[in-house]
Amino acid sequence: MRIVDGLYDGKSVHPMERINAKPNTRVKITFPDEETATDAAQTSALDAVAGCLKWSGRAKSIEEMEEAIARGAKERSS
DSSP, rough: OOOOOOOOSOOOOSSSSSSOOOOOOOOOOOOOOHHHHHHHHHHHHHHHHHHTOOOOOOOOHHHHHHHHHHHHHHHHHH
């Protein structure tokens, strides 16, 4: 069995990666709980485009990333 992330647009489910299957192949689609579905769709959309973003600066260290995450969390809770 293979698991593939997808995005539901209100009418159809669209896989987020290439699927090598014949047309009309039966599949099983599982939807997570309602809250999780919204979070997953937002995350999947970001994951789908993140590799397309251009970055020309130096790479951030793990410490810099953790500090930025902590600042963001603090701002959100204020």
